[in-house]
Amino acid sequence: MNGMLAAGQTLVTEEGEKVTVAELFGSGGQGEVYRVRTRNGDRAAKWYYPQLADTRQRRILDGLIDRGWADDRFLWPRSIVTSPDSRVPGFGYLMDVRPDRFHGLPELFRRDPSVSATTVRTLVTAALHTVEAYRTLHSRGIAYRDINWGNVFFDPATGDVLICDNDNAVVEGEDAGVAGTMDFMAPELVRQEQGVQPGIQTDLHSLAVLLFLLLMNHHPLDGALALGIRCMDEPAKRKLYGTDPVFVYDPADARNRPVPGEQPTVIATWRALPKILQDLFVATFTRGLRNPGSRVRESQWRDALSRVLDAVTVCRSCGRQNMTEPDGPAPQCWKCGRTLVLPPLLTVTTGTGTLRTHRGIRLEPHARVYAHHLAHDPDRHDFTAVVGEVTEHPRQPGRFGLTNRTASAWTVRRDDGKVQDVLPGRTVGLRAGLLLEFGGGTEAVVRD
CATH class of the missing domain: 2.60.200 (Tumour Suppressor Smad4)
Known part of the structure; x- marks a missing residue:
């Protein structure tokens, strides 16, 4: 399998159950994920790279497993696994296998045929489910720390979501050793301000970035300023997302507007977005960039997305679904340009x-x-x-x-x-x- 673990190798849980490694699913920044056989059916096992299998990560896992969270929107750690003969150093953990119906957001962003069934209604539903899932996590005082497009999977037919890589979620105030993914990190984390740690307030910024990408298929801070960068290296990203972040539709600062002809998707999708959602994005990516306390809360996103979902209207001329302003006048169809009949x-x-x-x-x-x-x-x-x-x-x-x-x-x-x-x-x-x-x-x- 060309991984750290071999097919047929035996691992053992803390409860003493033996599981058998079957195949390598894939790898990421922290380790590799395998399919394993257990007495209760197939499970997934994440095995950490040796340099990351430290006592801090073990402590985090112990805390997550002790909570025993059964929320079906999260692939929650179930049990720590180790190699009984110490042939492979370190440890990993068991979780449920992600069902095939769930697809990664990058497939959506690159218009992969596997997600061709995705509609406007499905996108809004997925955004709503994502907000509610993280709201549940935050309501228990748990910060996710690394919300990004690689951790959320969705069903293109229903909009159901599944949150993966939950092994860095910790109680607010505890150290997880993970700051996040640069493109999604709050500006104060990107700037590495003294005393600032990832937490629920920084999660709110990351969540808003994810929602913008989901609905707009574009990053909220990547406009003209991003196009003017010759090499998108770490210093460039620190300026774009940390020291001088500017929302692409900041009403008071037009330096970073999307460039016509170069960034047509975000221009078209922003125009079709109901004002109730535009206002929340503006609040988070203007005042919220400077003052974490001004970031939009999950309940605000939930209520707005729910209202927009209930107001989705099909164009009688071209048959395309449109987001409309709840209780607002009929807009023009984003596809054919004709005025909708509400x-x-x-x-x-x-x-x-x-x-x-x-x-x-x-x-x-x-x-x-x-x-x-x-x-x-x-x-x-x-x-x-x-x-x-x-x-x-x-x-x-x-x-x-x-x-x-x-x-x-x-x-x-x-x-x-x-x-x-x-x-x-x-x-x-x-x-x-x-x-x-x-x-x-x-x-x-x-x-x-």
């Missing part, structure tokens, strides 16, 4: 008293209402928990209704005051002014 809007109201939350869902054909739409402050968006679905009348093409996909009845009130129940599996026709009561104090109204 479908009816379902405004959902949840919560009680002053804690009422309002969400708008564009009722495209086959649009769905999910359980998270009916929750005041959902921790996680679950796109398998379907509450209702927009369906077309079987005998009257072009006429649509909302079908009840739950096990409980809804109550609807028409604009003429008539009240009726919508039983599970039944459909209510969509018309402006229709009021729906989903139960639990959640109601919705259809608007043009």
Whole structure:
């Protein structure tokens, strides 16, 4: 296999279970990853390069494994493995094998055919899932330390994400020995300011860079200034990302604007990005570059991305999906340039008293209402928990209704005051002014 471990070699876990090395998956900056056979099926084993298998890394792994985190969005370390006969020095750890449906972000950025199914809706969904995954990590006081495009994998069909390389995540304030990847590091880390360590605040910068790349297919600080650099070596990167970072769309500093003809993708994608997301990127990459406390929090990204996802609209002329401004006017299609025809809007109201939350869902054909739409402050968006679905009348093409996909009845009130129940599996026709009561104090109204 041309790796540190040989096929057929035996490793042993701390619990005494023997596992057998099968094949080399690949290698990275810290070590090599192998497929191994265990009594519970195949697992992946990361084996550290000798110079990195030190007591600090062992301590970090022990802490991560002791937490026993079962979040399915993370390939979390499960058990430390060693060579029982000390034939190979050092150690590694077991984790689950990454399913084949998950692809790396670099495949997306280079337009690899393997991710050709990716749509605008999928990209926004992947961004939303990524934010929620790191929000969960940070809520436990754990900093990831090295958020970059090599650690996040996504399903191009669903937008589901999987976070890998979690062996450097540590409790906030602890030393991990990892500063990050230069292109994603917060400016204060790039400048190597005294006393500054990677943590949750620096993670927020890295997360914003990742989101910008995911939605814009471009780095937020690579504009005209980057094109003017003849050799993109470490000193050049330190200036670009640390000592003189300028957002490509900084409203007060145009030095680093994308260059027409040279950087057309980011120009086109920024123009098509809803203002609610533009404003968050501007905040993080202007004030947030200078003041870490001004960086956009995960909850802000989550709420904005969720609203944009619910407002994705298909162009009736060319069939392409478009991000639109929630509750905003109809924009022009990014592909054909024609003004979009916005479908009816379902405004959902949840919560009680002053804690009422309002969400708008564009009722495209086959649009769905999910359980998270009916929750005041959902921790996680679950796109398998379907509450209702927009369906077309079987005998009257072009006429649509909302079908009840739950096990409980809804109550609807028409604009003429008539009240009726919508039983599970039944459909209510969509018309402006229709009021729906989903139960639990959640109601919705259809608007043009």
